[in-house]
Amino acid sequence: MSSYAITGASKGLGREFVRQLAADTTNTVLAIVRNPESPDISELASNYPNVHVIKGDVTDPKSLVEAASTAATITGGKLDVLIHNSNAVDPATMSFNPTQIPFDAQATREFFDLPLSTAVYGGIWTTNAFLPLIEKGTQKKIVHMSSGMADLDVIKKTGISYAVAYSVAKASINVLVAKYTAELAPRGIKVLALSPGWVNTWEGEKSPQVLQAEEVMLKQFQAVEPELKGQIQPEESVRKCLQVIKRLDAETSGLFLSHNGDKKWL
Template sequence: MKSFVVTGAGKGIGRAIATRLAADESHQVLAVDIDAALLAWTKSDPSARIMPFVGNISDDAVAVAAAEAAARMAPLAGWVNNAAIFEDLSVHSADTRRIMAAIDTNLRSAVAGCRAAVRAFLAAGTAGAIVNMSSHQGRQAVPGGLPYVCAKTAIEGLTRALAVDYGREGIRVNAVAPGTVSTQRYEDLLAAIGPSRAARLEAEMAEVHPLGRVARAEEVVAAVEFLLSDAASFITGAVLPVDGGRTILAHEPTA
């Protein structure tokens, strides 16, 4: 048996990752989210291999407690840092303190998660895998995305640094960088803006992704699952784009 921690697991990609990992009968999954209501779905999960864990993962004490809770389920084998928020701020309209707070919200949770996972692997004397969720915005800025772009770029640097520092301990650290993904949030946005604007948005998304569409959540999840698995045993320090070629095309909407 193996256990995995998935942060930001209340909805979207995080929930999809937790569900996919728990589909393996040899896996136990700790689904972490700051919002208890968002974890209600775990109670009805048919696998019965997902345990909810409520807390702010950017807090070191919470992250360590999550690692310990997962280890009680089964030896900890993998950790996915998925928790994130997007806040539209600019230097002409927000002060430095607010901008840095927005950057910190996303970066701190990844650092705390990595710290807890690495320390748990070292204490147990076992190998392990960490996957940090980045974004196409880690390579390619989007208008209005300053804090998110900064945080995701830093998370990719964190990924490379940890891969170098702990590779000889058998700890692999990689990142996955999606483009736009058809999550419930994306579908809710399409519904909220009305049919004509939704059609324009979908056409624009098709244009910026060379594959002509946004990703399905399961396509991103498959990449995460692969990087956590033994099939990726000689891959570390990598940032895997799952963006339909968006960063290669490098054509972003203006709004």
């Protein structure tokens, strides 16, 4: 009888978290999405009576306070596990190296805007909005989806110089997780930065450019993990992430771990 709230639940890993958690009919699963009418999440909710779709945009603090208030009416004011999964990037500048960031204040803010707004500010607002529910929950766990792309050894070994804003935002999340842990540990609340591995969440057919970019990434990742063959599927990633979340305790709180429960990112 546990309750879970997942942001960015419309697709990809967020939707897979909802699907796997809802399979246990004793769970209450709150799928927080920007558009509750989106067909994929409403279809999932229609198949699982324990899934509740709640409107929430993580870049809008007011919307998160409203989402937490709606969640409280469903769960009786408490929540066991919050998974902040939302993320957005600007595909137009994802391939930029740091030296390509322009000498222009506005353009630089725009360069960082989407990952910072969703992962970092969104992570803070989501946490703070749902904290009163988490305090009343039994498990008291808050999980932020991070990325191995924010691991300094990975950057050094792979030589990946692109994905600057994304990696900076995820590194910020890792520090925030440590700060929240320092503050909230005395209240029994555990916080984790969790990387899901390299996962195929692409919807629809991949263009030749996407396939080529994935080939390049695979070769770079093989500098860290020579046996790596490619991306894993959302089912495997989420299944492993849920095991790590299950094991989260006061000792592992504040850490940045992979879906394997360690620093094996791939």
